[in-house]
Amino acid sequence: MKKEIKVFPDHESMSIAVAEEIINTATSTIEAKGFFSLALSGGDTPRRLYDILSSEGKGINWAKVHFLWGDERYVPWTSPESNYRMAFENLFSKIEIPESNINPIPTNSKDPVADAKTYEQRLSELLNGAGFMDLVLLGVGRDGHTASLFPGSPVLREKKLVAAVTAPKGYKIRERITLTPTAINKAQKVFFLVSGVGKKEIMRTVLKGEEDGGKFPAKMIRPKGQLKWFLDYQAAGDIDFIM
């Protein structure tokens, strides 16, 4: 696995750079195999990225792009807390894409375990023939979580691809469905997007040293091909420790 760290002056320039890399990766992957699968991350950091993609991605044949999610809060898709709703508002509502290309995590059966199983089946149907996810976007929480993989969770050692989890006390939405490290590490590429001074401390921990058994789940992410970190100066802090 190739690991690369790119640092940008601010959130905007970071988001523009990630959008360019996604557009390039999607274009070359579609040329090569006629298909591009992209798992979106939630939270606030990628909001602007999705908006930029909607305007700068005009050259992408969206009919060849299949969207998935790295995780979802167990709320209706209409909820302001929904990762699906955030992506719909900032991206899908602004581009021409077949609805069947968008694969949100189901959160409507009132049974997260059953919905996780349904998503695992969808993931396998969609990707088995095509290798696995071409690109997964991820963020990092201040506790080192990524997707909805929280420190010390038993799901970190899960061999399944998708799991229902409960976030630690203090998180507004505790019921979640998430890709497991097993699923994420099957991806060709993973891009982490991390912004803001609030992430400076955790970035020092996550970018230094080796995987530590799930104390900081973001350190468990090792995709088959390429791992790229996109940080702004605020999150990177004094970057000399990184280089």
Ligand code: 6PG
């Ligand atoms: C979620 C995300 C989560 C997020 C990090 C960072 O559902 O919240 O998948 O893993 O990426 O918590 O969130 P921010 O970008 O809001 O800091």
